[in-house]
Amino acid sequence: MPLPAFDTPLIFETGQEGRANRYLPDGPALETLLPREALRDDLPLPDNSELDVVRHFTRLSQKTFGIDTAFYPLGSCTMKYNPRINDAMANLPALRDVHPFAPDHAAQGALAVMWELERALSSLFGMAAFSLNPAAGAHAELAALLIAKAYFKAKGEPQRNVVIVPDTAHGTNPASAAMVGFKVLSLKSDAHGRVDPDEMRKAAGPETAVCMMTNPNTLGLFEPRIHEVSDVVHAAGGLMYYDGANANALMGNTRPGDMGFDLMHLNLHKTFTIPHGGGGAGAGPVGVAHHLIPYLPTPVVRAFDAEGTAVDAGGWRDSTELTFALEFDRPQTIGPMRSFWSNFAHMVRALAYTYANGADGLTTVSQLAVLNANYIRASIRDVVDVPYDEINRHEFVASAQSLKRETGVRALDIAKALLDRGYHAPTVYFPLIVPECMMIEPTETESKETLDQFIAALREIVATAKSDPAQILAAPVNTAVGRIDETRAARQPDLRWRPAP
Amino acid sequence: MLRTIGVDALDDLVRVPDAIALRAPVEVTPRLSEVEIAERFRGFAERTTAGGYTSFLGAGAYRHYIPPVVGAIAMRGEFLTSYTPYQAEVSQGYLQAIYEWQSYIALLTGLDVANASVYDGATALAEAAIMAVNATGRKAMLISRAVHPNYRAVLRTYAEGLELTVDELPYGADGRTDLRSLDAALADQRYAALVVQSPNVFGAIDALPPGAAARIKATKTVVIGVVAEAMSLAALEAPAAWGAEICAGEAQSFGNAIAYGGPHVGFIAATTEHLRRIPGRLVGRSVDTEGRMAYVLTLQAREQHIRREKATSNICTNQAHCALCATVYLAALGKTGLRTCAALNVARTNELKTKVARLDGFSVRFAAPTFNEAAIRVPGPAAGVLAALERERILGGVALGRWYPELDDCILMTATELTSSADVDRLVRALSEITARAAARV
Numbered sequence: 001m002p003l004p005a006f007d008t009p010l011i012f013e014t015g016q017e018g019r020a021n022r023y024l025p026d027g028p029a030l031e032t033l034l035p036r037e038a039l040r041d042d043l044p045l046p047d048n049s050e051l052d053v054v055r056h057f058t059r060l061s062q063k064t065f066g067i068d069t070a071f072y073p074l075g076s077c078t079m080k081y082n083p084r085i086n087d088a089m090a091n092l093p094a095l096r097d098v099h100p101f102a103p104d105h106a107a108q109g110a111l112a113v114m115w116e117l118e119r120a121l122s123s124l125f126g127m128a129a130f131s132l133n134p135a136a137g138a139h140a141e142l143a144a145l146l147i148a149k150a151y152f153k154a155k156g157e158p159q160r161n162v163v164i165v166p167d168t169a170h171g172t173n174p175a176s177a178a179m180v181g182f183k184v185l186s187l188k189s190d191a192h193g194r195v196d197p198d199e200m201r202k203a204a205g206p207e208t209a210v211c212m213m214t215n216p217n218t219l220g221l222f223e224p225r226i227h228e229v230s231d232v233v234h235a236a237g238g239l240m241y242y243d244g245a246n247a248n249a250l251m252g253n254t255r256p257g258d259m260g261f262d263l264m265h266l267n268l269h270k271t272f273t274i275p276h277g278g279g280g281a282g283a284g285p286v287g288v289a290h291h292l293i294p295y296l297p298t299p300v301v302r303a304f305d306a307e308g309t310a311v312d313a314g315g316w317r318d319s320t321e322l323t324f325a326l327e328f329d330r331p332q333t334i335g336p337m338r339s340f341w342s343n344f345a346h347m348v349r350a351l352a353y354t355y356a357n358g359a360d361g362l363t364t365v366s367q368l369a370v371l372n373a374n375y376i377r378a379s380i381r382d383v384v385d386v387p388y389d390e391i392n393r394h395e396f397v398a399s400a401q402s403l404k405r406e407t408g409v410r411a412l413d414i415a416k417a418l419l420d421r422g423y424h425a426p427t428v429y430f431p432l433i434v435p436e437c438m439m440i441e442p443t444e445t446e447s448k449e450t451l452d453q454f455i456a457a458l459r460e461i462v463a464t465a466k467s468d469p470a471q472i473l474a475a476p477v478n479t480a481v482g483r484i485d486e487t488r489a490a491r492q493p494d495l496r497w498r499p500a501p
Numbered sequence: 502m503l504r505t506i507g508v509d510a511l512d513d514l515v516r517v518p519d520a521i522a523l524r525a526p527v528e529v530t531p532r533l534s535e536v537e538i539a540e541r542f543r544g545f546a547e548r549t550t551a552g553g554y555t556s557f558l559g560a561g562a563y564r565h566y567i568p569p570v571v572g573a574i575a576m577r578g579e580f581l582t583s584y585t586p587y588q589a590e591v592s593q594g595y596l597q598a599i600y601e602w603q604s605y606i607a608l609l610t611g612l613d614v615a616n617a618s619v620y621d622g623a624t625a626l627a628e629a630a631i632m633a634v635n636a637t638g639r640k641a642m643l644i645s646r647a648v649h650p651n652y653r654a655v656l657r658t659y660a661e662g663l664e665l666t667v668d669e670l671p672y673g674a675d676g677r678t679d680l681r682s683l684d685a686a687l688a689d690q691r692y693a694a695l696v697v698q699s700p701n702v703f704g705a706i707d708a709l710p711p712g713a714a715a716r717i718k719a720t721k722t723v724v725i726g727v728v729a730e731a732m733s734l735a736a737l738e739a740p741a742a743w744g745a746e747i748c749a750g751e752a753q754s755f756g757n758a759i760a761y762g763g764p765h766v767g768f769i770a771a772t773t774e775h776l777r778r779i780p781g782r783l784v785g786r787s788v789d790t791e792g793r794m795a796y797v798l799t800l801q802a803r804e805q806h807i808r809r810e811k812a813t814s815n816i817c818t819n820q821a822h823c824a825l826c827a828t829v830y831l832a833a834l835g836k837t838g839l840r841t842c843a844a845l846n847v848a849r850t851n852e853l854k855t856k857v858a859r860l861d862g863f864s865v866r867f868a869a870p871t872f873n874e875a876a877i878r879v880p881g882p883a884a885g886v887l888a889a890l891e892r893e894r895i896l897g898g899v900a901l902g903r904w905y906p907e908l909d910d911c912i913l914m915t916a917t918e919l920t921s922s923a924d925v926d927r928l929v930r931a932l933s934e935i936t937a938r939a940a941a942r943v
């Protein structure tokens with residue numbers, strides 16, 4: 001369904017003196033309250049009536065594609081339905097308005113939410129503990145690598161400064177490594193798109209700090225020899241890190257902890273139905289094996305039973321009879337990663353989602369995510385390349401390489417043609433090792449009817465590419481704007497509105 | 502579906518080697534219906550009793566009025582459930598909103614450009630520090646002790662990874678950063694940046710005095726201004742005007758709930774000179790194939806998905822939706838509403854300072870003018886006074902001894918436009934009763 005094409009002036013180009021909304025009582029003039037030199041001269045912002053504000057942003061929303069709009073098979077991003085009950089729980093006034101410096105006794109329910117979630121995640125992914133502190137996946141990667149750095153420093157092995165990443169890794173992995181001063185060693189995948197334990201044996205050594213992997217990997221393929229890879233890295237003295245971007249594929253079926261991972265993160269905004277919100281806020285809990293608990297970021301939520309005994313192991317349990325405290329004084333901690341304790345509103349959402357599913361439900365979630373992805377693969381493999389045409393997990397990688405050779409139509413063009421047909425595009429040109437790739441992740445929340453319609457649209461695009469490639473090359477035409485001059489955007493940066501001089 | 506795929510059973514799709522198969526069931530929550538979930542979370546809400554107290558808490562997270570229009574717009578599904586706007590043709594609305602956010606932040610800080618957001622104020626400071634290190638090639642930071650202690654702690658966490666030295670400047674008798682040793686400290690051109698915060702952690706307006714910025718820049722040291730209370734930008738001299746080249750801040754106050762500390766929304770604004778060192782996303786304006794104005798993510802060659810280990814930062818997901826809430830808030834309040842709000846914050850805090858300082862044994866600890874919080878000296882340890890206030894259902898503020906042992910008789914008390922005169926009077930009455938009781942016991 002085409003999005004409405006109409007220009008919306010900037011909010012700075014509308015409004016008039018006298019259109020201010022009266023949200024607050026009148027206040028005294030600032031000049032009577034503070035020394036003149038402390039005050040700014042002007043504030044060049046518009047006054048718009050609330051109606052104009054509502055229309056402005058409603059129009060902008062109509063020019064924005066969300067999961068609520070239509071199918072969003074964006075690989076690696078897990079664009080599943082975000083149940084509204086999660087938002088309702090996060091908006092309960094007591095939880096929404098509690099201040100981070102409220103004393104623990106006045107925040108017991110909020111702490112209980114954090115603790116219950118942390119325990120459930122620990123059990124679900126086979127970790128000894130999680131910290132909910134990091135704000136997003138990349139932030140958790142940074143926390144984990146800081147933990148590794150502190151751990152090796154404490155062990156007297158500060159020379160360990162190499163991070164091994166497969167060539168299929170997310171860009172955040174090497175970027176996070178650089179932020180802790182680690183060098184990156186890229187490991188080539190084998191012909192089957194997997195990491196070969198023998199290749200890892202050649203790569204791992206006395207300088208290895210961490211090997212960062214995800215499983216299933218970014219090709220959507222399960223790494224069946226992952227425990228052997230872990231053994232190799234451990235034998236070399238390194239730590240294994242699990243990038244949780246693909247956790248939706250394995251929840252309840254197998255656990256990173258059992259695969260030998262010592263550190264991991266989760267993107268709760270992927271797997272646990274937190275709305276992506278146009279690119280955040282996310283939430284990136286970092287999980288650790290037992291020997292790394294002392295290094296977790298602060299603060300840590302501690303739980304105590306009626307006798308005052310700490311409850312800090314085991315899976316989820318009912319928190320009703322427990323009391324909680326934030327613990328800041330932890331001598332070996334890497335320190336805090338952010339201003340306050342967590343993206344708490346998202347912890348409420350993630351815990352609500354966990355309650356909506358339970359262990360069996362979460363297992364079903366990952367099974368159906370895998371089913372849906374395989375169904376699309378099997379339904380399009382006769383019209384586009386599927387370089388690794390085997391059972392995949394929650395996502396798979398197709399390629400437009402043959403189509404490009406035959407018709408000149410590239411993955412990017414297919415992506416734009418899908419936009420014209422009312423679908424969001426898959427992730428294109430990632431992972432970097434597959435030319436003209438399209439990474440498709442349908443998630444478990446889509447019906448077979450939706451998948452069938454998408455498959456039909458994709459097949460039709462390929463057929464049109466062969467009969468009338470110009471039509472696909474011109475896409476999109478049904479969107480608010482056509483393809484955008486990105487070179488001009490970068491060469492002549494126009495990044496803000498300025499008032500007329 | 503299974504037939505199309507060519508397998509007999511769902512299990513065939515998810516099988517894993519025995520070595521890593523689940524050996525015992527996972528222990529997560531029970532499975533509840535929506536009605537039961539609501540009941541369960543009402544329980545969590547009931548155990549979170551802070552809402553029943555009159556609160557004077559601030560220190561980096563502020564209680565402000567949020568007009569319902571903010572939630573009504575921000576909760577629209579198109580905004581809420583979209584991903585990062587990489588497919589610009591179907592994301593023009595969100596891209597324009599982020600462009601407007603960047604414009605608002607640039608206008609408020611007085612700087613040339615602002616990014617699409619970072620996680621929060623503390624990480625904004627850490628990222629700004631990285632910008633300064635990259636700009637100067639120096640690996641040391643000089644930071645005022647009056648910068649929020651949580652921000653300084655996060656800077657130290659990041660500094661451990663980046664192997665940066667972090668040195669501190671003391672605060673002076675009036676609660677502002679003591680700059681007397683500054684020239685000597687900067688003389689050997691060792692520091693990448695000087696970091697000051699205004700209003701600082703004591704609520705004191707701590708902008709660099711006239712002339713200071715020029716002296717600092719002469720040593721090729723970057724001035725980073727931190728703003729933990731964005732509402733102050735509506736009233737106070739803009740950071741660019743007092744010399745900040747990079748402003749790292751927190752905009753929770755613009756339409757975002759406190760939510761026990763997150764999600765909030767950090768921002769980085771800078772002069773054009775630092776443009777290509779800014780971390781995270783930037784939205785720019787360009788044209789489409791038909792020459793129509795169009796918005797798009799730009800200058801992506803700075804970012805991790807292109808540059809990998811050579812990126813300016815590892816940040817990917819940011820706080821877009823919180824920035825959207827802030828943008829709607831700023832649009833709704835407008836210039837008039839923001840200035841009124843800022844004035845009310847100053848007025849209510851001045852009222853609190855005046856009334857509390859009249860009590861025997863109480864005083865305003867620092868003389869510098871404040872925005873919406875102030876360090877109040879109390880008779881005896883602050884912890885005892887705060888505990889006594891809690892028994893009167895008042896959260897009196899943050900004990901500064903938590904971070905500054907020398908201020909263990911001080912409470913940071915915050916008043917905003919939502920603090921009424923009646924609230925202040927309740928606080929004053931409670932404080933006077935508590936001290937009277939304490940005196941009677943002696």
